[in-house]
Amino acid sequence: MTLLSVRGISKRFGGLQAVNDLSFDIATGSIKALIGPNGAGKTTIFNLISGFLHPDSGEIVFGGAEIHALSSCEVAVLGMVRTFQHIRLFPKMTVLENIMVGRHVHSRAGFLAGMLNLPYTWGEERRIREKSYEIMEMLGIVDHAGAEAISLAYGQQRVVEIGRALACDPKLLLLDEPAAGLNMRETNEMGRLVSRIREMGVTVLLVEHDMSLVMKISDEVVVVSYGEKIAEDRPLAIQKNPEVIRVYLGDDAC
């Protein structure tokens, strides 16, 4: 079953055709990787899918609903959550609080309920807290619950950011370069984590530069160059695809 369907989207910034007539599908429960050389438009594609940008043409269908005109907030409410290439944790908030923010779409206390501290919010707050602890335990960061999130080591901040996204109970998780800046051991751990997230029933789309990680964990890989899709296949086949090799290594390699 297809969870996300990208159909012929294009995006132009002034004279630059950042994304050109791009299409691909993501099957429910799979891990799909989006790769390509620097400047290929991967992050733009991410921003288009997650509602941070809107395509000039084409459509994006998520869980049966057209989402290409929705804001990132509305997309998140539908169950698609993203992380950022440059970690965007909330400063001056603890790890626990950061993850609790992730429960926002699954709770409902508004301004009035909050100001009056209405009894129904107490149970809600408790459930938010319990769920957040569950996630921290799963990710092995529960010891840092009370620490300021941005004071953690870089690799752990990444994990917190993913934890915050998981707190939304997403159907689709978009990971923008989850292994960027991580050492080899942390990268391996990240790979295991992404696989575990998939086992939890979350579909994953990731942009990643680390090829060994991509080849190890993804079910399918989409390769983009200059905003166009040049290949879409299983990891092993992608590695042998002459067009992909040409794009990555230059013409002389063929």
Next chain:
Amino acid sequence: MARRYFAIAAFAGLIVAIQLTTLVTGTAYYLTQLTMTAYYSLIVVGLCMLIGYAGQISLGHAGFFAIGGYVTAFLTTFDLKSHHGALVSLLMKSGGLVSRQDVYGGSLLTVHPWLACVAAILLTVVVAYLVGGPVLKLKGHYLAMATLGIGIIVYRIVLGTEFLGAADGISEVPGFPLPGGLLITGDASSRVFNYYLAWGLMILGMALLLNLIHSRIGRALAAVHGAEDAAEAMGIPTARYKLHTFVLSAVFAALAGVLLTHYNGGIGPSEAGVMKSVRYVAIVAIGGMANLWGALSMSLVLNYLSLRGYFGTYDDAVFGVILILIMLFAPDGLLRRHLLSDLKRVVSRDPEGEEAP
């Protein structure tokens, strides 16, 4: 949660202690300025919520205070006796009007203060929503300038409108009647009651805001303040929450305007002045921005000193200087944990420990 209410109880204790002190020392006349301080503090804590927690500046909150004050002042002093429209007779029938004597012994037919208060708050809500919608799309300096503009517009309107008293403002505003025959008024006879009422309302407002910052919405606002795009990606409607907070803080300011106008018996255009808005921002800044208790305690001290005339003719200048000094040397405010070590660092000019960008 217990800590929050403990702090509120401790502050209430302080308020009682201050009153008892004035009783013992025979300085009950201080209570007048302390009561006014309470109402001004209501604006400050509302603004603190907006600046410190939602991360949006407003240099126009004196405008909302003035809207509240002027609407209630106008409605409760404007004589409707010679007016016979459908609205007037409807208000008459529904008990929305009161007839009373003016200071010269003549009789007046005016809108009931409670109704005037509701009208003032409603108008504030409408204005805040209309203005806040487009303005809060701006960030940083641009937002500051736009809100400054709003404050100036309100100031020029009240200053230039004849039926709002122009430069004289509106005086002879009646007291605000409460159940049990009590009255919000500056009369010396009800000084103690008004002192406790004002601070009671202030503490109630404080409790509401403290609850809010510890709620789901408070977390969301902190997230918006810290990383707006990430908050948006978590499904937080950032624009709507900023707008709601803006309106909430405007209502705090307007309510303060309504009550203080009844307490003082009038309002003048200086209450809408830009330097008033600057003063409120300066107090929030010196209190530590995201620190409701800091803002409240600084408001208590500085507003009181100002109202007692300690700053003399330099009143506005003092608050301008405070704002500049805080921005230069202690952008996190004066009341914080590492104050001493920070001061040492400023003195020794050692940039170590400055936050990396």
